[in-house]
Amino acid sequence: MKKLACALTVSYLSVSAALAANYLDQPVEDNLPSLVGIYKQIHQFPELSHQEVKTSAIVAGEMRKAGFKVTERVGKFPDGSQAYGVVGILENGPGPRLLIRGDMDALPIIEETGVPYASQVRTKNAAGQEIGVMHACGHDIHTTTLIGTARLMAATKKQWKGTLILVGQPAEETADGAKALMADNFYERFGKPDFAIALHDTPGRAAGQVAVTSGPTTAGVTSIDVVMRGIGAHGAEPQNAKDPVVMAGEFIVQLQTIVSREQDPRDPAVVTVGSIHGGAKRNVIPYEVKMELTTRSFSDKANQIIIDGVKRIARGVAISAGVPEDRMPIVTVVEKETLPSMHNNPALNARVKTALTGALGAANVFEDDAVMNSEDFGLFGLPGRQIPTVMFGLGIADPAELAAARAGGKPIPGAHTSHFKPIPEPSLRAGVKAMTSVATALLQ
Structure with a gap:
């Protein structure tokens, strides 16, 4: 009887996720042109860790437009300086509390992608050397997806119940952004969530695809x-x-x-x-x-x-x-x-995968191995992994270029390189639909 109940529950969740995904199709398309515009603006004018002034203002402004209660300049670094963290809260009746994080900072790299909206930003490092600034890790995709998710969750409040906490996180690349938020009494101020989720782009998957990993995820x-x-x-x-x-x-x-x-x-x-x-x-x-x-x-x-x-x-x-x-x-x-290694909570990961499958179809959801890259998102789970966390991968590669690379052709440029180049429109379409579907499924 228990097996039958479990099977019926999984079936119900799958159907619910699929229905929610279909319901999101038109809102995603309606928002896509402006989201692509926001992405290109953030990409063209990137900001290094600890300097996310304009990016955080964009995030805060968009959250306010969507109806979130917004707090800016959240986070405190060891030297006493205030970080540019942004927290938006949307309450929608009784229910679970869900945190979604998007990181905002860029890297000290001169961009060589050749796209029309390429960064021309130059600055100087601590040694006085001139350096470029580039979104070479896809945080512009993460930030824009967070904005799109804010819009859609606010527009579809009839589909979910609970409290949504959106976080525009600074300084992920310097590994002290999440620490700064926690040092600023983050959960005491904004409430502890029942679970936390995030996504990270991956050039190893085509735009429109996502990947999940259970257990150890990043080193x-x-x-x-x-x-x-x-x-x-x-x-x-x-x-x-x-x-x-x-x-x-x-x-x-x-x-x-x-x-x-x-x-x-x-x-x-x-x-x-x-x-x-x-x-x-x-x-x-x-x-x-x-x-x-x-x-x-x-x-x-x-x-x-x-x-x-x-x-x-x-x-x-x-x-x-x-x-x-x-x-x-x-x-x-x-x-x-x-930073410590990051682990995806297996039970929460299973729920996320179900929602992603309903949103994008089973053919576009993959199981990936853990990677040696590192992430500070796991710190939102607190010591001992008190809060279940999951980060899933979002494909951002051109499908034709990825297929050619796998056939022995020109390799796809990886993250933290000057030629790193997501395809904005299909990546954002999948990212916003995927994240909104996951959030809707968890806030029931």
Whole structure:
């Protein structure tokens, strides 16, 4: 009898999701032209983490137009500065509380896509170097989808009951945006949701498709700074030096043995040296070389193995080079750029998948494996995963280009590259319909 009841429930939910999806078709199409316009505006004028002034204003304005109660400048960073978080709340009678997040920040990359609305924004980094600014991770798609979802949920209030909490999140790329929101008494101010959902674009799927993952979804990331200190000298007199450039090279090579020889191969992990700086002139041996690392893993055990290995190898290289004790390397774990792994709650993931299937059809819903990329959305679930969370993938690739790439042709540019290029209209159509259908299914 229980099996029959479960089967009937799943069947009912599938039919309900399909009906809701059909009901959304026309509203999605009606809103699509203006949403594409908003997307292109956000894409053309991107803003880096901690600087999302205009983007947050767009989100806040659109939420207010849709009838949400809006609070701006939500979030507090460790230095005391206020973040540009936006929270919109729409109450619609008794029922569950659902949080939906869309992140708003861009990356320091010069855009080379060639699209008419490409970013021409330039700024300077902390070192005074001129850099580009580009939405190379699809946060413009996420933000615009959030706006579209706000519009449709407000317009279809007869289809759902409960409270909807929409969050325009700053500073995801610097891994401190969600932390800033939580540090600003987020749930005390806006209420704790029963569940939280988000989407993230993926160039590995065609526009119109979505992907779900149950359990571990994205890896945890630990950022580590390593300063290899030595003794400087003239380049013609290396015997008077303890060369930190050579030591940095040895350190980087030995670093590869942590994952290959210390970590259990059944528990994936990655160590990457993404930045190395040292010296100012070709014939001068510098006093130090600074390296910036990121490590990624799904387990606390793997993460600790990596941290311990980095410290041990750095010290070992310095000792072998004869560096005195007072010049040993400095290894620092950068807590503000460190995140735990993210897990999709299996029960909630099953409900999300049912809603997505009803919205887009079973042929467009896929099961994907976990990825080594990292995300701060999991922090909305609180320590111990008190609040069920799910993030699903939204395809943004041109179907023909993706098919050609899979057949051995030109690869699809990935995220965090200068050629990253979502197709706006079909991506937003699917994104808004998918997210609204999921929200409607959960708010029953």
